[in-house]
Amino acid sequence: MSDLVTLGQRIRHFRSATGLTLDQLGELVGVAGSQLSLMENGRREPRITLLTAIADALGVALSDLLEETPPSHRAALEIELERAQRSALYASLGLPAVRASRSMSDEVLEALVGLHRELVERERQTIATPEEARRANTELRHRMRTLDNYLPDIEELAERTVRDTGHTTGALTHREVGLMAKKLGFELVHVGDLPHSARSVIDLENGRIYLPPASIPGGHGLRSMALQAIAHRLLSHEVPSTYAEFLRQRLEINYFAAACLMPREQSVAFLAQAKADRNIAVEDFRDAFGVTHEAAALRLTNLATSHLDLTLHFLRVGDDGAVYKAYENDGLRLPVDVTGSVEGQLVCRHWSARVAFTRTNRTTEFYQYTDTPEGTYWESTQTGTSASDEFSITVGVPFAQSKWFRGRETTNRSVSTCPDPACCRRPSGDLASRWRGKAWTSAKLHAHILSPLPSGTFPGVDDQELYRFLETHAERVDD
Known part of the structure; x- marks a missing residue:
């Protein structure tokens, strides 16, 4: 209760x-x-x-x-x-x-509640800014580092939920995800008119979880989105009142989905055997559970320290070198701005995350050792393409731990002295002299980093579009 x-x-x-x-x-x-x-x-x-x-x-x-x-x-x-x-x-x-006593009229009560709603709305408008988002995201990243990116309570919840469907081995199926939703009183419905700003919508009144009709190859995307929606209910999430709470909820539902798609017991057994064979590879982990390379790499960060006694780092980097996501507990110095935020910062040109883009054959993982001021790191990088750009997914470990990974025999080696500007950012004296004052360019802005989010009930979601969608589909249910 x-x-x-x-x-x-x-x-x-x-x-x-x-x-x-x-x-x-x-x-x-x-x-x-x-x-x-x-x-x-x-x-x-x-x-x-x-x-x-x-x-x-x-x-x-x-x-x-x-x-x-x-x-x-x-x-x-x-x-x-x-x-x-x-x-x-x-x-x-x-x-x-103020206590709502019996003598308080409905009009006064309506006015007080209305004032509180407006107070919350104005607070949302002030927090839905890039600066607040970056600050909250930095705090969350630091917190997860202290936890080794591992959340045991959500691991156990995911294990119970998966077990209740009867699942034992192999990839989690769409049918089993549907059974999870059914146990909560929900039906999974695929529609082609979701609000542009929403990945999924839960209709609490009619017991429906609306999802898009299409997905990436293998169906991981749809299973993951359905599991994330289910997680909101299982974790008793309420409407977030701060951006930090919104980010925490998003992290928790993503974690739950990953823990269902790659259950802890099976995943640890798989990775432990790979470590014993000195053959840990993200691509094998990915293929064993039918998920994306990024999902497998992130799941590895959840389990590596707590269950394999490994420290590591993870990077998702755009083809221009800008960081989209990052995590480390192995001492690698991530590029950060003056506030400590890593999103949008450029990684060194000599790191594997950027060198991998220069390869002609990008179908397999790229391996590299990189000497940095903090020590030598071994890294494995896989490039990919989204609807809007190219990106790379990197998992790396300190040199001493590379012995457990496939690709440790690579002869690719690079040296990075970043954040020293002379490493890869400052042009040579000859180039600077040749072109100073003789060129003009226009910067490519990272919209996902600089654009404020719509300040609706849920950060980033357009309320009007959301409620119109629900009303339209509720009428179809009634018919």
Whole structure:
């Protein structure tokens, strides 16, 4: 019973309907009226035996008390006001809480709730900026580094969820993902008109999870998106009130999806055997579970330190050298700006993540040793192409740990002295003299880094488009 406020409102609603006072109901169920008052105000969780006694005394079914919907419009407003005043945003104002007493008119209550909604909306508008996104993302990256990118609670949840479908070995199927959704009371529906700003949409009223009709080869994309939507429900996520909370939720649903598609027990067994054979390869891990190269590389970062005693780093880099995603716990110095953010920063031209783009044959992984001021690292890089650009996926480890990986025998070697500007950023004296003042160019901006997100209920999602989509499909359900 996570929603004690709604439970309390339902108890109060049915008590008032019977005409009983708190003390009178307390005598019937054997507790003090003051204790019942705490329950009705959502400040104490009753035992199930007491709830059963309360339901009997009020002449209703226990399920009537445990429903998740408010019993009336007035109750819904009171619940919303209570939650708003418990939020960190309201607490930061240092203002006292206002209790929705019986004497408070509906008009006053509507006004208070409306003010809180506007306060939240204005806060969202201030946080949906590139600066706030980068700050929150940097904090999350640092936190995950302290955890070795490993979340045991979500690992266990994913294991239970996969096990309940009957899955044992091999790649998780679309059917098994559908069974997960069904157990939560949802149907997976593929549509061609999803809001442009949404990857998936959950219709809580009609029990539907809307997904796009197409996917990348192998079906990993659709399975992953469905699992991410399911994770929101299993992890009891609420509408994020800060950008940091939005990013945390996104990380958790991505982690859950990966842990389902590449279950911990099977994945650790596979990787442990590969380590014993001194033949760890992201491409083998990828093919064993039918996922993308990036998904397999990221999953390796989840498990390598906690289960294989390996430290490592991960990079997704654009063909211009700009970082899209990065993680490290092996001491590699990532390029960062003055705020500590890595997104959009350029990696050294001598790192494997950029050298791999110069190859003619890009169908296989590229291996390289790179000497850096922090030590020598072995790296494996695979390039790929998205709808808009090329990118590379890199997994690397310190030299001493390269002995466990396929490709360790490579003779490719490079030297990087970055962040020294003379390493790869500053042109030679001759070139600078030859062209200084004789050229003009226009920069290619990274829109995903500089553009603010739409400030809707969910960061990045257009509310109007979302609600119109839901209304259209709800009408089809009714028909």
